[in-house]
Amino acid sequence: MKPALLAIVLWMTALPVLAGQYGAAPADLEDHLARLKAAYPDVIADFDLSRLVLKSGETIEVSDGRTDKSFEELLDDPDIDDMFAYDYPQGAEPEAPDVNVDPGRIRVESLFRAIYGDCRKNEVAPLMRKVAWIGGSVSITTRNGVDRALEAVARDLAKLPQSMVKYLTPSAGTYNCRPIAGTARMSMHAYGASIDLNTKYANYWRWRKPGKDGKLVWTNQMPKAIIDVFERHGFIWGGRWYHYDTMHFEYRPELLEN
Numbered sequence: 631m632k633p634a635l636l637a638i639v640l641w642m643t644a645l646p647v648l649a650g651q652y653g654a655a656p657a658d659l660e661d662h663l664a665r666l667k668a669a670y671p672d673v674i675a676d677f678d679l680s681r682l683v684l685k686s687g688e689t690i691e692v693s694d695g696r697t698d699k700s701f702e703e704l705l706d707d708p709d710i711d712d713m714f715a716y717d718y719p720q721g722a723e724p725e726a727p728d729v730n731v732d733p734g735r736i737r738v739e740s741l742f743r744a745i746y747g748d749c750r751k752n753e754v755a756p757l758m759r760k761v762a763w764i765g766g767s768v769s770i771t772t773r774n775g776v777d778r779a780l781e782a783v784a785r786d787l788a789k790l791p792q793s794m795v796k797y798l799t800p801s802a803g804t805y806n807c808r809p810i811a812g813t814a815r816m817s818m819h820a821y822g823a824s825i826d827l828n829t830k831y832a833n834y835w836r837w838r839k840p841g842k843d844g845k846l847v848w849t850n851q852m853p854k855a856i857i858d859v860f861e862r863h864g865f866i867w868g869g870r871w872y873h874y875d876t877m878h879f880e881y882r883p884e885l886l887e888n
């Protein structure tokens with residue numbers, strides 16, 4: 631084979647690697663699965679390294695065997711082990727994440743439907759309950775104790791200095807049966823398990839043009855004291871994502887140590 635031709639063949643075989651490198655299971659997969667089961671005891675009955683067994687009798691495969699996903703495929707077609715692709719930096723100072731580091735943004739929809747119901751079949755709205763919130767009230771799902779967790783958040787937020795109130799109220803919403811903007815994937819708002827705080831102090835990756843280097847420009851106004859309270863009670867913060875959404879908190883205790 632001529633050197634030029636050989637170079638082309640080598641270049642072509644390298645393409646799949648360059649195109650995608652996501653999808654491998656984390657080394658500590660078993661720990662993650664144990665925490666997942668502990669986080670959703672009403673839904674997950676058992677697990678091994680190959681599958682989750684739900685109390686309904688349904689099973690969900692842990693791995694689809696793929697390790698060559700593009701980042702878009704990781705988001706659009708994840709398996710269970712992909713949900714743990716990034717460690718969530720609980721308690722860290724708010725700062726810009728590295729490119730595509732989105733801990734918690736990768737969600738297997740069949741699992742979340744099993745936990746919270748399918749809003750398109752009207753299974754989510756009947757499970758919502760109104761709980762006290764700073765300056766009023768919000769509705770949140772009663773599945774999995776999310777309502778009690780949010781009540782605990784509200785109680786702790788009420789102890790923070792008065793200067794924090796402006797970030798917390800009015801809430802920009804909880805339950806909303808909709809896909810994530812610009813995608814076909816359901817938002818955590820469709821499960822009634824997330825809350826957006828005051829839009830006035832929100833920063834969102836789609837609202838700001840990328841920098842000259844093509845990278846997103848992370849921006850945040852949310853104080854750490856508020857993030858700490860949510861994380862203490864099982865909610866992750868959307869400001870810890872490269873694709874940031876700083877008014878957004880969602881209930882994901884499997885990613886937190888509490």
Ligand SMILES: [Zn+2]
Nearest residue numbers: 825826878879
């Ligand atoms: Zn949100």
